[in-house]
Amino acid sequence: MDVISEFFSEYDGLGAFKTTIYLTLLSALLALLIGTVVAVMRVSPVRVLRSMGSAYVNIVRNTPLTLVIVFCNLGLFLQLGIQLADPNSPTSIDDNNFRLAVLGLSVYHAAFVAEAIRSGVNTVPLGQAEAARAIGLPFLKTLRYVVLPQAFRGAVAPLGNVLIALTKNSTVASVIGVTEASAVMKVMMENRPDVIFVVFGIFALGFVILTLPVGILFTSLSKRLAVKR
Amino acid sequence: MSDSGTLTPDTEKAAGLVALTDVNKHFGDLHVLKDINLSIAKGEVVVVIGPSGSGKSTLCRAINRLEPIDSGSITLDGQPLPSEGKRLARLRADVGMVFQAFNLFAHKTILQNVTLGPTKVRGLGKSEAEQKARALLDRVGVGAQAEKYPAQLSGGQQQRVAIARALAMDPKVMLFDEPTSALDPEMIKEVLDVMVDLAGQSMTMIVVTHEMGFARRAANRVVFMADGQIVEEAEPEKFFTDPQTKRAQDFLSKILTH
Numbered sequence: 001m002d003v004i005s006e007f008f009s010e011y012d013g014l015g016a017f018k019t020t021i022y023l024t025l026l027s028a029l030l031a032l033l034i035g036t037v038v039a040v041m042r043v044s045p046v047r048v049l050r051s052m053g054s055a056y057v058n059i060v061r062n063t064p065l066t067l068v069i070v071f072c073n074l075g076l077f078l079q080l081g082i083q084l085a086d087p088n089s090p091t092s093i094d095d096n097n098f099r100l101a102v103l104g105l106s107v108y109h110a111a112f113v114a115e116a117i118r119s120g121v122n123t124v125p126l127g128q129a130e131a132a133r134a135i136g137l138p139f140l141k142t143l144r145y146v147v148l149p150q151a152f153r154g155a156v157a158p159l160g161n162v163l164i165a166l167t168k169n170s171t172v173a174s175v176i177g178v179t180e181a182s183a184v185m186k187v188m189m190e191n192r193p194d195v196i197f198v199v200f201g202i203f204a205l206g207f208v209i210l211t212l213p214v215g216i217l218f219t220s221l222s223k224r225l226a227v228k229r
Numbered sequence: 230m231s232d233s234g235t236l237t238p239d240t241e242k243a244a245g246l247v248a249l250t251d252v253n254k255h256f257g258d259l260h261v262l263k264d265i266n267l268s269i270a271k272g273e274v275v276v277v278i279g280p281s282g283s284g285k286s287t288l289c290r291a292i293n294r295l296e297p298i299d300s301g302s303i304t305l306d307g308q309p310l311p312s313e314g315k316r317l318a319r320l321r322a323d324v325g326m327v328f329q330a331f332n333l334f335a336h337k338t339i340l341q342n343v344t345l346g347p348t349k350v351r352g353l354g355k356s357e358a359e360q361k362a363r364a365l366l367d368r369v370g371v372g373a374q375a376e377k378y379p380a381q382l383s384g385g386q387q388q389r390v391a392i393a394r395a396l397a398m399d400p401k402v403m404l405f406d407e408p409t410s411a412l413d414p415e416m417i418k419e420v421l422d423v424m425v426d427l428a429g430q431s432m433t434m435i436v437v438t439h440e441m442g443f444a445r446r447a448a449n450r451v452v453f454m455a456d457g458q459i460v461e462e463a464e465p466e467k468f469f470t471d472p473q474t475k476r477a478q479d480f481l482s483k484i485l486t487h
Contacts (some may be wrong), residue, residue: 045313130295131332132389135346135398136322138315145349150336227335228380 030106101173118154137160160218252301326397385416
């Protein structure tokens, strides 16, 4: 079982999972932000915004994540020269790849977040928005104070699912050279083909440890936060 | 436009706080409001009755533009209803609305339900808004429930909170869209009492209801609608004892015999 100690000592497996966690959390925050904006666009009374919102969801959701991430590197960085890290810093390449991966993961998962929030909006009875409008709240305030707070609470469970998917999908960042968990796993497997199942098991277990509590937490949150009607 | 126009003389229209002129509205093929002309004076309490599907709720909702109309005009205090956006929101703030299904904000406490409008629309400070809200909640008899959530209250209590929420905006006119239709019989009275009390304080009110007792006690005028038209208008006592049109006689014979 020396491969387990190698995981900690030689390969910095914990550091790799730390990168996975950072990737996931940063992307989740940004995806929540973008996804909320897209969801608001999809329920807005302005037709152009509605079409833009659904175009975003339909295009992004139907594009493979690998393609989105590779595009961030080859398209945005190498072709368009978009730098997300200081080019003079010694860790410039790693930082840049990490941030491009966060961007790609956020943009991609924002489409799913938007759909989760929109399903949450559908749990809010129409009368709630009507009552808000009737006391004189304009559209955005109606969303902010009445519809969205209830929509988020109705969307907790699907948002949890998106977060779990995002955690696992963050492994795609390895294709543009981010040393998250799966990248380290590949290296370990190449060096220790004799214990390939053990290596695989360690990393699979790592992801279960990350995602299982998230699932349990979001399920209990969705029950606790449910709006009583 | 000519036949129903005779019900409301032009002079009265000009003086109305709420005035509807030749209002038409369709839901697809269904013509729900047909050439509606109606004017409500300041301080007047108008009860709108009629069979279901007669367009009375749509009429009520059209006045604060929760239902847009196809043609005609609706004015409030001489101002035509703006189409959308900030100006419409400002106008809605001056029109209180009470719904059949109460529609209290489910994620907010009773107190927050009443303070939301004054703080976010009128820009009132939190403590000032809360003070006002508590006074209003006391007035409608649910002051003790201020910290609870809507789902913890009975229907009658919820509807009284909804009235307080509307009143907190200091509206020029109050619209009631079948306020007691979703209530258990024993709760109807507590809501009607609040409404009678309001009417006594010369609030301008438009009430869609089947409560004939309320109409008799508090209304200045009954408007009878059928098939999207205003068929008859009269003082309550006169309307209930001596309806002029066949349609109204029919309707009353059906509801008053029980």
